[in-house]
Amino acid sequence: MACAGNPAEPCGAGNRLDVFWNGKMPPAPPQIVPSVGKWVSLGCFTDNVNGQGRSLPNPTTPAGQVTIESCTTACFNAGFGLSGTEFSDSEFCGGPNRLNVYNYTGTDLPVVSGGGGGAAGGGGGGGTALGVFPVLSGLPTGWSYNACWVDNAHGRAFVFQAPGSQTNTIQSCIAQCQAQNFTVAGTEFSDECYCGNTLVDGAVIASDPTTCNMGCAGNATQACGGPNRLSVYTSNKPLVALPVPSAMTTNLPGNWTYKGCLRETATGKMFPNQIIWIGNNTALACMNQCAAFGFTAAGVEFGQECYCGDVSDVTNNNGVFGAESECTTPCPGDPVHLCGDGNRLNTYFWNGVVNNWQTPSNIGRYEFLVPGLVVPLIATLGINNKVTFLEKGGTGIPNATGAYELDLSLVNNFGKTWREMHIKTDVFCSGSVIMPDKAGRQINVAGWAEDSNFGVRLYTPSGFTGVNGTTDWEENGDVLKLQRARWYPTATVLSNGSILVMGGEIGSNSAPQPNLEILPKPDGGDTVIDLDFLLRTDPNNLYPAECYLGYFNEARILEPKTFTTIKTLPNIPGNVNNFLAGRTYPLEGSAVPLPLHFPYTDPLQVFICGGSTNGAGDAIDNCVTIAPEAANPTWTLERMPSKRVMPNLVPLPDGTVFICNGATQGYAGFGLANNPNLNALLYDPTQPVGSRFSILNNTIVARMYHSEAILLPDGRVLISGSDPQTDNPDGTVKYPEEFRIEVYIPPYLNQGLTPPNFTLPNSDWAYGSTNTITNVKFFQGPISKLRVSLVAAASSTHGNAMGARTIFPQFSCSGTTCTITAPPNAGVSPPGWHQLFLLDGPTPSHSQWVRIGGDPAQLGNWPNLPGFTVPGV
DSSP: OBOSSOTTSBOOBTTBOOOOOOSOOOOOOOOOOOEETTEEEEEEEEOSGGGOOOSSOOOOOOSSSOOHHHHHHHHHHTTOSEEEEOSOSSSOOOBTTEEEEEEEOOSOOOOOSSSOOOOTTSOOOOOOOSSOBOOOSSOOTTOEEEEEEETTSSSOSOSEEEOOOTTOOHHHHHHHHHHTTOSEEEEETTTEEEEESSBOTTOEEOSSGGGOOOEETTEEEEEOOBTTEEEEEESSSSOOBOOOOBOOOSSOSTTEEEEEEEEOOSSSOSSSEEEEOTTTOOHHHHHHHHHHTTOSEEEEETTTEEEEEOHHHHHHTTOEEOOGGGOOOEETTEEEEEOOBTTEEEEEEEOSOSOOOBOOSOOOEEEEEEOOSSOEEEEEEOTTSOEEEEEOTTSSSTTOOEEEEEOGGGTTOHHHHEEEEEOSSOOTTOEEEEOSSTTOOEEEEOOSSGGGGGOEEEEOOOOBTTBOOOOOOBOOTTTOOOSSOOBSOEEEEOTTSOEEEEOOBSSTTOSBOOEEEEESOOSSSOOOEEOHHHHHTTTTTBSOBTTTEEETTEEEEEOTTTOOEEEEOOOOOOBTTBTTOBSSBTSOOEEEEOOEETTOOSOOOEEEEOOBOTTOOBOOOEEEEEOTTSSSOOOEEEEOSSOOBSOEEEEOTTSOEEEEOOEEEEOSSTTOEEEEOOEEEEEOTTSOTTSOEEEEEEOSSOOOSSEEEEEOTTSOEEEEEOOOOEEOTTSOEEEOOOOOEEEEEOTTTTTOOOOOEEEOSOOEEOTTOEEEEEEEEOSSOOGGGEEEEEEEOOEEETTEEETOOEEEOEEEEETTEEEEEOOSSTTTSOSEEEEEEEEETTEEOOOEEEEESOOTTOGGGOOOSTTOOOOOO
16 A cells, blocks of 8 residues: 555555564563552453443543553542553553453552442442543534444444544544544544544444543543544534445446456556545546546545556456455545455446557558668758758767768668768757748757757758758857757747747756747847746756647647737646646657648647656556637547657648657656557547557667657658667666667558659748649549648657648649649748648658748848858748
8 A cells, every 4th residue: 555645655555564673672562460559450351342331430540651550549549449451551451442450459448429439359339430521512613512422333433533642632633623624523542533524334323322431631521432432523413424335336427337346466456557535535536537547447445545447457467356345445535435445446347448449450560761870869851851860969970970961762872871961069959940941941959068058050951862962050159049058948930930949958957947039039138038837847848849838737828929828728637647747858748739621710739649757657648639729628638558758749641640659667868768669559630539549560679768750751750769878787788779760651651552743833832822733643543532731841859849730721623733722821830841742542642842931030031140051031
C-alpha cells in the first residue's frame, strides 16, 4: 500500500507492516506484577463479555500515569477491594476488553459513602460509575449529545479517525471534526476521536447507555465511550446510520458490470494504474475515471484505492475471484457500498468495445535509407527537396561541422549524398522554422549556452535534386542576436509573416525565460513581453506549443498583436492516475494541428499525443484533441495502444497523422527514459472517436531523446536521430547514439500503385487566388476520388513539428487541368511554404512547393547586415 502522505513510498499492506529499526535494543517487555502490598493478582479477566457491560463498573482516575500501583491505590482510597487495569502501556495492564485484576487481602479498607466500598477481601461493592457523564452543555453551537452507540456491531461505525490524544475531551474531538467540515463526532476508549457525516456499517445504539463509561483521557468526568462503545455527538439532526455496505451492483454507469471480489496477485498488482482518493473514493468514481481514460477494468481496494486496467490483466495475472464476504471495507466517499478490503478488489468490467484499435493487413514498413554522419538534433526538408540536419556539438564524426545536407536522390553514393555545411555556435535545443520569404530560408534561433543562447542563424536552400548547392548557414552575433538568452524555445510564423520566439531557459538548466519576442525586432528599445503563466509553470513548459499556446498541462489562446490572453482552455488531461502529467518539454508529448477543409467553417483542432509525469514513471498512454476556438472547448481523450513519451507526429498528405519514436517510461532528457517504443501508429481523424488508431509496423532501432521525423516529397517519412546517453548499471551503453537513417513506407505507398503527377506553372499563390495545375495524370481513377492537400513546411526537433499545418483546399478538374483555390486568409493559413500533393485514391503524388500569402513582413529584405545575404521581396 502506498503511504497516504507520499504515494511513492510503501506503507505495508493488509496485515503487513514495513518495519524499521533504529539500532537500539527495545525496553524490557511489560510483565504481570504478582502483588502490590496487600493486593494480590487474580489474573487476566475478560471485560464486557458479549457487550453486556463492564466487569468492574466503577472507573477510577489514578494520580499520574496508570500503573498497577497507582490503580490499586486509587481503588483503595475509593473503598474498593477489587482493582483492574485495562488499556495501559507500562506493566501488563489488560488490553481490549481484558483486565488484569487484583484483590485486596487486607482488612483496613476505608469506608466511603456514596457508593462502592466493601469488606476487606470481599471484592468490589457494586454501584454505578463515579463521576463519569455524557457532556450535555458547553458544546459548540449546534452540537448536542446523541447516544451511546455500539462500534464494530458489523464493522467500524466511522470511516475517519482523527488523531487520538492523552488530552482528548469531548470538546477537543468535536473541534477536530468541525475543522474538517464533519457533522458527527465520536469518542471511544477514552483517547480516541472519530469523525464523519453519518454512522456506517450497520451501527446500532447500545442497549445499555451506561456502557459508555470510560472517562476521557483529558477529563475523567466526561464519558468518552468505552470498549466497542462510542459517545456520539452531532450537529446534523437527525443522525443517519447507514446499513451494512454491499458491493455496488446496480445503477452502474455506461456499460460497466460487476464481476465480484477479486483476490490481489501474490506479487505486484492486478491492475497497473493506482489512484488513491483518501476520504472520498467510491466505486462509481473509480469506474467513471477508468472509462474516461479508455480502460476496460476497474477495481476498488483498501477502501481508498482505485485501480484501472484491462480485462486481459485478470487473465494474464491468473486472477481468482473469492467469496463476496472477502470484500468488507466500505468506500469512504460512499459508505453504503464496498471498496474491497486488504488485497481484495470489488471489480468491474466494461461490457463492450472501448478501444477499437485497427489492425489492417497493410501496415507499411520501415526501411534503412543511408548511414549518417551525425546524430541529428533538428531535421528540416527544404524547398530544394534536400534535408538539412543540425547537430548538438560533439555528436558526430571527429571534427564534425555541426551541419549537413542530405540529397535523397544520391543515397546509393555515400560520397555525394552528404554535403558538409557549417555553423558557428552550438544549436543544442534550439528552435527552427522555414520563413515565408521567396527563398524559403530556414531560420534557427537560440542554443546551448553563452553566445549560442542568443544565436540567429539563416540558411538559403540551393542546388536541386542530384546537384549540390553552394550556400551555407549564416550567423553574425556581433550584429544580429535575440533580445534574450534562450535554451529550448519555440519558433513559429505569425499571421503577419513575422517570427515569434517564445519561452525557454537562460542557458543550460538555468533560470526560466518566461517571455516572447518577435523577429525582425520592431523599432525601439526592448520589446520583450513577459508571460506570467510560463514563469508559474517552469520548468515543465519548455518548447511551448504555438498553434495554440500549450505549456505543461495548461493551454490558452493569445491575441496576436498584444499577446494578451483571449481564452484560457481547460487543463489538458494527463494519465488516468496523475492529473499533473505534462505535455511539453521535459514531460514531452507532441502536438500538431489536424487538417482544415474547405470551406473552413469548422474550428481548427489541435492533436496532442503522449507525455509523462514528474516522477519518471510510465509515459502517458493517450492522445487528446480540442478545438480551442469553439464556444465551449473540451478535451476529447483517446487511449493509444501503447504508452509513449517523446513521440514524433508527422502530418501526412492524406490527412492522417503518423506517430513514431519515443519510449514507454521516463521523460525527456539525457538518460531519463527507458524501454523504447518500436511500434508505429496511424491516426485518422475522419473515423469515429475510439476507432482512429491503426497499429502499423515495428522498427529495430530505438529512437528516444533527440529523434526526428519529417515528411518527404514522395510521401515517405524520414526518421533520424537518438542521443539518449543512457547506460546500464555496469557503465556499458544501453541505448547507443543512433547514426542510421530510416524511412517509413506508409500504407498508402505500400500497395505498389503508381502515384499521380502534375505540372505546376505558378508556385506563388496569393490568398484566395485560383491557381491552375496542368498535365494531371492519375492511374487508379475515377477523378471523383482525386484529392488535393497542402502540407506546410515543418522542422522536427524534440518531438516538435514547428510550423506544421495541413489544408484541403477547394478545387475542380476538367480533363488534365485542375484549378485550386488558395486558402482565403492568414487565419486559415499563415504565410509560408507548403508541399502540394494530389491524391489518387489513397496514393499521393510527389509534392511540389507552393508559397501561400507572400512575404507580408518583408523578411526577404532582412537582415540587411554584414554576414547575411538577403533574397529580396
